[in-house]
């Protein structure tokens with residue numbers, strides 16, 4: 001094994017695979033680009049309610065960036081600040097990046113997990129519990145919420161849409177979109 005191999009990131013864990021397809025995400029949810037060979041990497045997010053995955057998506061870096069550009073300036077600033085001040089990016093998927101609550105703690109059934117990936121490797125992963133996710137809702141603008149809502153409307157009724165949460169609830173998801181780390 002060469003030095004280069006040793007520096008390879010760990011593989012994307014099963015938790016960040018697509019529940020709907022029952023395999024690793026292959027394509028960008030928004031543009032359909034093939035993810036494993038997308039040069040800029042991609043981001044996976046999965047939202048859980050009452051322990052069930054109710055929404056999942058993978059965004060190529062291009063789409064992630066484009067979506068962020070549509071967020072309002074104010075929201076971007078606040079989200080960046082929130083991330084800088086309150087989010088710890090190295091706790092992985094086991095405990096909340098904000099309050100450190102454990103994902104397997106009793107009663108912690110709502111949360112979002114996110115992975116920043118490149119190829120088949122996982123560069124970073126974060127979990128944000130429902131309570132901390134809700135806190136984020138208060139800091140983003142209506143315009144940003146609308147941008148997100150449009151993304152949801154345009155891209156899902158595919159995957160687990162049966163249980164797609166109401167718009168407000170879905171909002172737990174965008175935060176990690178900001179974490180280009």
Ligand SMILES: [Zn+2]
Nearest residue numbers: 028031060063
């Ligand atoms: Zn894309």
Ligand SMILES: [Zn+2]
Nearest residue numbers: 096099129132
């Ligand atoms: Zn939390």
